[in-house]
Amino acid sequence: MSFRQEIRLSGSGGQGLILVGKVLAEAAAIYDGLNATQSQSYGPEARGGASRSEVIISDGDIEYPKAENLDILLALTQEACNKYHKDLKAGGILIVDEKMVKTIPDKDYKVVQLPIIKSATERLGKFIVANIVSLGIIVKISEVVSEESIRHAIKARVPKGTEELNLKAFDEGMALAEEWLNAHSG
Amino acid sequence: MSNNSTAKLMQGNVAIAHGAIAAGCRFFAGYPITPSSEIAEVLSKELPAVDGTFIQMEDEIASIGAVVGASIAGAKSMTATSGPGFSLKQENLGMAVMAEVPLVVVDVQRGGPSTGLPTKGSQGDVMQARWGTHGDHPIIAIAPSSVEECYDMTIRAFNLAEQYRTPVIILTDEIIAHLTEKIEIKPASKIELYNRGKPNVAPEKYLPYKLTESGIPPMANFGEGYRYHITGLVHDETGFPTNDEKEAHRQLMRLNTKFDQHMDSILDYEEINTKNMDLLLVSYGAPARSAKRAMKIMQKQGVNAGYLRLKTIWPFATDKIKKLSRKVDTIIVPEMNLGQIAGEIERYIPDNTEIIRVNHVNGEAIKPQEIVNAMIKKD
Numbered sequence: 001m002s003f004r005q006e007i008r009l010s011g012s013g014g015q016g017l018i019l020v021g022k023v024l025a026e027a028a029a030i031y032d033g034l035n036a037t038q039s040q041s042y043g044p045e046a047r048g049g050a051s052r053s054e055v056i057i058s059d060g061d062i063e064y065p066k067a068e069n070l071d072i073l074l075a076l077t078q079e080a081c082n083k084y085h086k087d088l089k090a091g092g093i094l095i096v097d098e099k100m101v102k103t104i105p106d107k108d109y110k111v112v113q114l115p116i117i118k119s120a121t122e123r124l125g126k127f128i129v130a131n132i133v134s135l136g137i138i139v140k141i142s143e144v145v146s147e148e149s150i151r152h153a154i155k156a157r158v159p160k161g162t163e164e165l166n167l168k169a170f171d172e173g174m175a176l177a178e179e180w181l182n183a184h185s186g
Numbered sequence: 187m188s189n190n191s192t193a194k195l196m197q198g199n200v201a202i203a204h205g206a207i208a209a210g211c212r213f214f215a216g217y218p219i220t221p222s223s224e225i226a227e228v229l230s231k232e233l234p235a236v237d238g239t240f241i242q243m244e245d246e247i248a249s250i251g252a253v254v255g256a257s258i259a260g261a262k263s264m265t266a267t268s269g270p271g272f273s274l275k276q277e278n279l280g281m282a283v284m285a286e287v288p289l290v291v292v293d294v295q296r297g298g299p300s301t302g303l304p305t306k307g308s309q310g311d312v313m314q315a316r317w318g319t320h321g322d323h324p325i326i327a328i329a330p331s332s333v334e335e336c337y338d339m340t341i342r343a344f345n346l347a348e349q350y351r352t353p354v355i356i357l358t359d360e361i362i363a364h365l366t367e368k369i370e371i372k373p374a375s376k377i378e379l380y381n382r383g384k385p386n387v388a389p390e391k392y393l394p395y396k397l398t399e400s401g402i403p404p405m406a407n408f409g410e411g412y413r414y415h416i417t418g419l420v421h422d423e424t425g426f427p428t429n430d431e432k433e434a435h436r437q438l439m440r441l442n443t444k445f446d447q448h449m450d451s452i453l454d455y456e457e458i459n460t461k462n463m464d465l466l467l468v469s470y471g472a473p474a475r476s477a478k479r480a481m482k483i484m485q486k487q488g489v490n491a492g493y494l495r496l497k498t499i500w501p502f503a504t505d506k507i508k509k510l511s512r513k514v515d516t517i518i519v520p521e522m523n524l525g526q527i528a529g530e531i532e533r534y535i536p537d538n539t540e541i542i543r544v545n546h547v548n549g550e551a552i553k554p555q556e557i558v559n560a561m562i563k564k565d
Binding site: 021022025026029030035036037038039040041042043044062063064065066068 | 193194195220304305306361364365366367368475476478479482551553554555
């Protein structure tokens, strides 16, 4: 039986969630030798509006490339959390920004509430890298792709000249997730 | 960690652009429109790098006009658009059909009618591709279902256009065009390319619309010493207009039957488990992926489902549909419109074969389970 992991990255347009999806898919498909698809859904606006990016990772064929039974949901806005949490499977992982998402649905999820945007803004000085901080959290908590592969994929996919900043943002996310894992172990 | 160097993670639209370069496309004129714009974006960088020409025109009408002209001058040429732009191109598309000018039009379908749902997927242009331009005419339209096929089918589109002196439409959809997945890029040595047949007679003896055995007259490029007339009017073998009813009949019948003896090479489909089946799924483009998944779910549930994916949409696979429909009493047709291909299938199947339509026009992909449920509801 082949495995199929479904990840949805949701928030508002302009947060860089489509890029995160492509980095995850590249790490899985090119460096980890699995199959992966990335798809997206967004409105006609250049910025703002609901945006979602989906990644399917599998060791088998991926016929249907959209997510419908999520293993992981990242929600960077309350609206996204409200809209998509019902697609999470029981025991799935819900990762939210603690400031943007205050109301958490009370269901059988693993809820990971972290200061994603605050870390990007205050520790890295760039609000825009909140997407890659989120990626660090996803990779550390889910281990869906290898750390080495994701670092290669980040370097290959982010704009030239921003590799160092983005790798730092990734480390920041990994560190946030590690603290969370230590606090929630056992 | 393995890093297979020929595998790349690529978006469907990007694959279409690279496939065009690999096919020998050296001229692109277009006007940006969601969800097709990445094709123009990539070609604006890639074409100049191979001494090709990229022009962003003032609108869609001028874009296809430029493409017709570039092709007549000998360049393999393409434009890309979506539903609203495809509507605008219909007049010049008809001119290209009539004058038998090879070219490729990519239509990345989005929700319609009119400006519709700009960022959402659709298959609403199936009939526009067939009958959008007026008058009886032949047309070829092909539909990819994966990013790898976006690349391969773009090469095929240019080959068909050159072989059969015809416009070819790549009828893709937002879901496939904006899907990013792994593809294996074939080395140039493994890609077969066709070029238009050139005249082998002296310029003064050349007849650009000669009634040849193959139905496809050789085509001289402008600027190569062969002077001839090109018009949208009905013309005789020389290319000059004619009102003679016998000649008009002769030329229009040649035009409308010119694919007939080449159907084996033009038609392409994927077939799974159609030898002994109890039920048939027919699909194309993005929903074909859901249909394949649905077939596997059905088979697990003990339903002997077969699968036919139309890779060539037009001309229609009439004989194949006739043959397969006799083996089943139910055909399920999932498509992102209100049954444009289901209606076409209906024309060719026995009265006692039932068609179950699974349709979306809201821009969202059809889920495999919806297809399975449609079958269960029927039972």
